[in-house]
Amino acid sequence: MASSANSNQVPKLYRSVIEDVINEVRELFLDEGVDEQVLMELKTLWENKLMQSKAVEGFNTEEQAALQAAAQQQAQQAQQATQQAQTQQVLLPPQQQAPQQQVIVQDPKILQHMSATGMNAATTAATLALPTGISPYQQLITSQGQILQVLRAANGTQYIIQPQQQMVLQQQVLPQMQPGGGQAPVIQQVRPITQVLAPLQGGLPQVLAPLQGGLPQQTGVIIQPQQVILTGNKVQQNAQVMQMTGQPGQVQQIQQQVQQVQQVQGGAAPGGPQQQQQIQQQVQQVQQVQGGAAPGVPQQQQQPPMMLQVDGAGDTSSEDEDEEEEYDEEEDEEKEKDGEDGQVEEEPLNSEDDVSDEEDQELFDTENVVVCQYDKIHRSKNKWKFHLKDGIMNLNGRDYVFSKAIGDAEW
Amino acid sequence: MAYQLYRNTTLGNSLQESLDELIQTQQITPQLALQVLLQFDKAINTALANRVRNRVNFKGSLNTYRFCDNVWTFVLNDVEFREVTDLVKVDKVKIVACDGKSRLFFFSLSLRPFSLHLQTDSVRTRSHTSLSKYKTKSMTISHTVV
Numbered sequence: 001m002a003s004s005a006n007s008n009q010v011p012k013l014y015r016s017v018i019e020d021v022i023n024e025v026r027e028l029f030l031d032e033g034v035d036e037q038v039l040m041e042l043k044t045l046w047e048n049k050l051m052q053s054k055a056v057e058g059f060n061t062e063e064q065a066a067l068q069a070a071a072q073q074q075a076q077q078a079q080q081a082t083q084q085a086q087t088q089q090v091l092l093p094p095q096q097q098a099p100q101q102q103v104i105v106q107d108p109k110i111l112q113h114m115s116a117t118g119m120n121a122a123t124t125a126a127t128l129a130l131p132t133g134i135s136p137y138q139q140l141i142t143s144q145g146q147i148l149q150v151l152r153a154a155n156g157t158q159y160i161i162q163p164q165q166q167m168v169l170q171q172q173v174l175p176q177m178q179p180g181g182g183q184a185p186v187i188q189q190v191r192p193i194t195q196v197l198a199p200l201q202g203g204l205p206q207v208l209a210p211l212q213g214g215l216p217q218q219t220g221v222i223i224q225p226q227q228v229i230l231t232g233n234k235v236q237q238n239a240q241v242m243q244m245t246g247q248p249g250q251v252q253q254i255q256q257q258v259q260q261v262q263q264v265q266g267g268a269a270p271g272g273p274q275q276q277q278q279i280q281q282q283v284q285q286v287q288q289v290q291g292g293a294a295p296g297v298p299q300q301q302q303q304p305p306m307m308l309q310v311d312g313a314g315d316t317s318s319e320d321e322d323e324e325e326e327y328d329e330e331e332d333e334e335k336e337k338d339g340e341d342g343q344v345e346e347e348p349l350n351s352e353d354d355v356s357d358e359e360d361q362e363l364f365d366t367e368n369v370v371v372c373q374y375d376k377i378h379r380s381k382n383k384w385k386f387h388l389k390d391g392i393m394n395l396n397g398r399d400y401v402f403s404k405a406i407g408d409a410e411w
Numbered sequence: 412m413a414y415q416l417y418r419n420t421t422l423g424n425s426l427q428e429s430l431d432e433l434i435q436t437q438q439i440t441p442q443l444a445l446q447v448l449l450q451f452d453k454a455i456n457t458a459l460a461n462r463v464r465n466r467v468n469f470k471g472s473l474n475t476y477r478f479c480d481n482v483w484t485f486v487l488n489d490v491e492f493r494e495v496t497d498l499v500k501v502d503k504v505k506i507v508a509c510d511g512k513s514r515l516f517f518f519s520l521s522l523r524p525f526s527l528h529l530q531t532d533s534v535r536t537r538s539h540t541s542l543s544k545y546k547t548k549s550m551t552i553s554h555t556v557v
Contacts, residue, residue: 020454038438049425368504373511390459392420402467409473
């Protein structure tokens with residue numbers, strides 16, 4: 001490496017400085033009666049910040065580098081293991097484990113929501129009667145990160161699962177999961193699943209129970225913890241949505257679910273956030289399909305309580321939907337006004353006379369700084385010569401050191 | 412006391428931030444944090460003086476210069492820093508240089524706001540400057556920091 005000389009030097013130098021300081025300070029800490037633990041914490045914080053700053057080449061400590069690499073690998077492995085473990089737990093009671101795991105693990109993010117919000121009991125029942133004819137169960141996108149699924153009920157109704165809207169984290173038992181067992185037994189065994197779910201997740205299945213109260217048949221109320229987590233984020237975002245989705249009793253319970261989901265969020269799947277982000281993106285995609293397929297009533301009521309975002313990733317205003325846009329339009333107009341500039345009158349006179357640079361230019365990320373000591377500063381007419389020593393430089397985000405620096409500049 | 416000049420570096424700032432965090436969680440006292448920083452000053456000055464042995468050249472155009480309280484501050488544009496091994500180019504660089512010859516007690520200029528608010532005692536510096544032109548034999552510079 002071309003910069004190997006200095007970049008080899010800097011980490012070692014910093015390392016030695018840290019060691020020196022910590023050792024010298026240990027006595028001070030003890031004198032003050034501060035525990036050694038705190039001293040170690042100081043050291044750790046210090047080193048971590050150095051690593052985060054990326055100003056030093058590589059990790060400050062090779063050991064830490066190895067530890068971090070190992071930790072990352074373990075985290076990934078743990079995440080995968082957790083996903084599989086959770087799916088197993090959920091499907092244990094009624095079903096054979098193997099086939100179910102395959103199905104679920106393949107699409108860990110599949111969230112099937114009964115649109116309890118948008119469907120009345122009858123419709124839901126019909127949809128729930130899916131098991132009998134659920135073979136045409138299709139997933140629009142089965143690749144990782146795509147949630148949209150199309151279910152064709154026995155009666156031919158296409159039911160599109162919209163993860164965003166539905167806070168009810170119900171998951172239909174996939175008859176596919178039982179390749180050999182047929183579909184009939186699925187239904188029968190579904191109910192025990194819901195009961196089994198109760199111990200699995202604190203209050204969630206309990207909350208679901210009353211929701212399903214009016215539903216004659218429930219194909220499945222399988223709450224997979226992963227998916228619960230995955231929807232947790234959306235849950236947060238759409239908490240307001242839930243308020244609008246009719247059935248107040250369910251809504252409240254759903255909100256409780258949301259909170260519980262959020263709690264579960266924190267505990268499980270370290271990879272959850274990534275999934276959540278993906279799901280959020282999908283949610284927006286799903287919204288596009290919403291208009292056509294699912295009942296439109298709850299959708300319309302989503303917008304009012306939400307602040308309309310007219311830019312960025314979360315933009316919902318540009319999507320083509322049949323939603324009522326009464327509130328949307330008002331908010332759009334207000335925001336468009338902000339773009340107009342009132343600079344009709346420029347600062348009169350003298351505004352262009354100023355030659356000096358604004359000192360506000362220093363408001364960028366990496367200000368290249370050199371802190372050092374000077375041996376000699378020389379000037380001849382407008383030619384300056386600098387003799388500097390013992391300096392630390394931060395250039396383009398990287399740290400360098402020198403014992404001597406000689407420079408020329410013309411003013 | 413060594414120059415506190417190097418507190419505003421990656422190394423120094425990360426130390427200050429770490430100390431800040433510990434103060435906020437009340438694991439250490441501000442006084443202790445100050446002591447740590449003073450120790451850091453010593454360590455970094457020593458390390459730079461003794462453990463670093465390389466030379467750098469640079470060339471650019473001088474935008475501004477300032478000499479105040481025996482501290483030079485330069486802003487250079489379009490600078491090339493050249494070491495034997497490599498070359499680094501920057502559009503703008505600020506150089507802050509304290510006097511490397513005589514040891515003055517000096518508090519570094521803060522280029523970025525310090526998050527640590529310390530109570531420091533006043534420090535008086537004394538420098539003997541001979542300006543034959545004005546036939547002045549000594550000059551006392553006093554700095555008070557509250």
